[in-house]
Amino acid sequence: MERYDRLYALYDEFDAETLRAYQDLVDLFPPVDSRVALEYWESASDELAARKDEVRAAFEDGDTYAELVARASREQAFAALDLHAKYDRGVNVLVLDVDETLRSAGHTDNEIPRETLHLLTEFHEAGVPIVICTGQTLENVKGFLIQGLGNELVHSGNVSIVYEAGTGVFTPGHGPDTKQLLYEGLDEDVRTVFDDVRARVLSEAPEGIRQGCHLQGNEFNVTLKPNFETGSERARGLIDDALRYELELLADCVADATTDHVRAFYAEQDPEIADVLADAGQRPDDVTVPEDVRAVLERIDVAYYEADAAEIASRELNKVVGVQGAFDVLDVDDPFALVMGDSKSDLRVMEWVAEEDAGIAAAPDHASKRVLEHVWETDDLVFDEGAADEVLRTAWALNRLAEQ
Incomplete structure (x- = not known):
């Protein structure tokens, strides 16, 4: 049969x-x-x-x-069999975003659901390494992981945390490789820009941003978060203002850059940033960015997360770099990863594993448009908000089929 x-x-x-x-x-x-x-x-x-x-x-x-x-449900089991027919192997590492992926503020009181936590424990007991890949600070992630999964699992040596979207990697139980500060490898001229931006970002912010936002306690990235509920209309307007302000501040911290140079560069890079600038009448036309300025900006990422965060980060330090660092420490030398996420930073990891034939991607149905397009075009692993266990069950079924 x-x-x-x-x-x-x-x-x-x-x-x-x-x-x-x-x-x-x-x-x-x-x-x-x-x-x-x-x-x-x-x-x-x-x-x-x-x-x-x-x-x-x-x-x-x-x-x-x-x-x-x-x-596994009927749908999940058949999806798993389709994946096995396509790839002929099971998942040997999990790469998981947290906010709005493993947990959803709208449906799970901002906690990882019990079903999801149990499945992660099952994967761990089966010897599958877990890489938590998030934009959050290390201390925040360690706290809720220990609370949800237990101290023993988190410190088992088979769990790694890529934090601040790739600026650092924390893998307990690996001696001198336990904590890797990847941002220490950046050139001094780039680090100086970040130091300058971080020192000024709140003190020089307009009153509305200063009162309505807080600076996330990152080690390196500069991330403004709303004091209002994430996803609310007040947060949306505030983060739009924060993004426009960060671009102005960045222009002041990069030698020979003007505000129009910076706006033009990032509008060209990201259509969502272009829309935020256009809404305020700030998107410049026919601006040529000087090569020396472009050379610096090409190493600095400005990320916009609607109604959630405005962030300045390093293009040389992203979730892909962090995941590669985690794989090295965990000795995952032939990865076939399940990558789950909802944002543009997660998309980079998804695209990387697709290019390397090193995994599959999944996303919640409220993920960014570009993430959903990628997932639909690959294996269509889209799950309901707050229901990451749906895809984890599919991956678990895939692994059982691959063992036959």
């Missing part, structure tokens, strides 16, 4: 939805100090085992199919 035929039989002949419900209950709600709760959990565990035994008896490679039907 062909594998597709076996999957059809599996989901046609067995009550997959009930099996998954029992599996989730056993996994996510372990027995507690209550006789009634313990009896309920034990009853569910016994019923799950009995139903899995029925699947095992019905199929060659019964263990694989029993686990598939208990953990």
